[in-house]
Amino acid sequence: MTEPLEPVTEKDRRDELAANLEAVERRIADACAAAGRDRSEVTLIVVTKTYPASDVRLLADLGVRNVAENRDQEAAAKAAECSDLPLVWHFVGQLQTNKVRSVTDYADVVHSVDRGRLVTALSSAAQRQGRELDCLLQVALDKEADEGAGRGGVAPDAVLELAEQVRAAPRLRLAGLMTVAPLAGPYAGRPREAFERLMEISRSLRSLEPTANMVSAGMSSDLEDAVAAGATHVRVGSAVLGVRPRLR
Ligand SMILES: *Cc1c(COP(=O)(O)O)cnc(C)c1O
Numbered sequence: 101m102t103e104p105l106e107p108v109t110e111k112d113r114r115d116e117l118a119a120n121l122e123a124v125e126r127r128i129a130d131a132c133a134a135a136g137r138d139r140s141e142v143t144l145i146v147v148t149k150t151y152p153a154s155d156v157r158l159l160a161d162l163g164v165r166n167v168a169e170n171r172d173q174e175a176a177a178k179a180a181e182c183s184d185l186p187l188v189w190h191f192v193g194q195l196q197t198n199k200v201r202s203v204t205d206y207a208d209v210v211h212s213v214d215r216g217r218l219v220t221a222l223s224s225a226a227q228r229q230g231r232e233l234d235c236l237l238q239v240a241l242d243k244e245a246d247e248g249a250g251r252g253g254v255a256p257d258a259v260l261e262l263a264e265q266v267r268a269a270p271r272l273r274l275a276g277l278m279t280v281a282p283l284a285g286p287y288a289g290r291p292r293e294a295f296e297r298l299m300e301i302s303r304s305l306r307s308l309e310p311t312a313n314m315v316s317a318g319m320s321s322d323l324e325d326a327v328a329a330g331a332t333h334v335r336v337g338s339a340v341l342g343v344r345p346r347l348r
Contacts, residue, residue, distance in 0.1 A: 114158050120340045121146075121162055124323075128334065131327035142327055145190055145316075147337030149174065150344045153181035159340075160185040168192045168211070168335055172199040179206035192278070192316075192335060194252040197221040201228075209234040211278040211316050211335075214254045219265045219272065226271035234275040235266050236316055239301060241294050242285030253279070256301055263305055263312070276314030276332070277302050281322055291322040295329035302330075 124144065132139045145166040148156050156167055156178060165186065169175030170193025179189055183206075191207040197217055203210065204225040213219060213235045226233045240253025254262050259277070266274040279298045281287065287294035295317045302315050318326025320339035327334065338344060 110154070110158070113155070114162070116342075117155065117158050117340065118162055120342075121159075121164070124336055124339050127323060127339075128327060131324040134324075135328045135330075137327065137330075141332060143333045145333055145335045146340050147192065147319075147335050148178070148341065149193075149337065151341045153178045155341060156182045156187070157185065160187055166190060166333075170194075172202050176202050176206060190335075201225045204229055204231070204233060207233070209236065209275065211236040212238045212252055213262070213266065214238045214240070214252050216262065216265050219262070219269050223269035223272050232271055232273055234273050234314075236276050236278040236314060237262055237266070237274075237305075239277055239279045239298055240282070241279055241287050241297055242282035244286055244297070256297070259301055259305065260308060263308060267309060274305075274309050274312045276312045276316065277305060278316035280319070281317075281325075291318075292325040292329060295322075295326050295331060299330045 128142055128144060129139050132142060143166060145168045146159055146164050147168045149170050166188045168190035169178065175191065188208045189206050190209045190211055191203050192211045195203060195212050195218060200221040204222065210222065210233060222233060237259055238253045239256055239259060243253065243255035263274055266272050277298060281291035281294045298315065298317055305312050314333060315331045316333040316335060317331040318334040320336050323334045323336060
C-alpha cells in the first residue's frame with residue numbers, strides 16, 4: 101500500500117524556495133568571487149516553466165525580480181495571474197511567428213531571436229502595441245562546424261547579419277546574446293569553452309553595437325562556467341524550483 105502524498109503547505113513551499121534561492125545565490129557569489137567579478141555584474145533569472153503562478157508569487161515575495169518561461173500558452177496565463185507583481189518577464193523558448201503577438205503582450209525580453217522572419221514579426225507586434233522590446237540573439241554553437249540544424253539558434257557566422265536586422269527594426273532593441281550549452285558538436289560536454297566562444301561573439305557584436313552587452317548563459321548545472329566566462333545573466337530553473345516533472 102502506498103501512503104498518500106503529504107500536501108505541501110504554502111509555508112513549506114516558501115521555506116523550500118527560500119533555501120534553494122539561498123544556495124543558488126551562494127553559488128553565483130562564489131563564482132563571481134572566483135572570477136574576480138562583482139556580484140552586481142550577474143543577474144539571476146529564475147526559469148519557472150512547469151511550475152504554478154503560486155510559486156512565481158512566492159519567488160517575487162522572496163525578492164526575485166526576473167522570471168523566464170519557454171512556452172507561450174503557459175507563460176501567458178501565468179503572467180496574467182501575476183500582473184500585479186514587480187517582475188521582468190523573459191521569454192527563452194523557441195518562438196513560432198504565430199505566437200509573437202501573444203508573447204509581446206507580457207514579455208519584456210525575448211532571448212530566442214534566431215531568424216529574420218521572427219525579427220519582422222516581433223517588430224510589427226511591438227509597433228502595434230506601442231512598446232519597446234529587448235531582443236537577444238540565440239546563438240547555436242553546435243552549428244559552428246557546419247553540423248546542421250539542431251534546436252533553435254543562429255549559427256555563429258550569421259550573428260552579425262541578424263544583429264543588423266534587429267538594429268534596423270522599429271521598436272526592437274538589440275540587447276545581446278543568449279546560448280544553451282550544446283549537447284552535440286564541438287562544444288558538447290564543454291560548457292566553459294562554449295561560453296567563452298559566446299563571449300568572443302559578444303565582443304564582435306559590441307563593436308557593432310556597444311550597448312548590446314547582455315550575455316545570457318548558464319543554467320542549474322553550468323552557471324559557474326557561465327559566470328567564469330563573463331555571462332551577465334544566468335537562467336536557473338530546477339536548482340530553485342526542483343526537478344521538473346516532465347522533460348521540456
Ligand atoms: C529550462 C531552461 C533553463 C533552466 O534550466 P535548468 O536546468 O532547470 O536550470 C534555462 N534556459 C532555457 C532556455 C530553458 O529552457
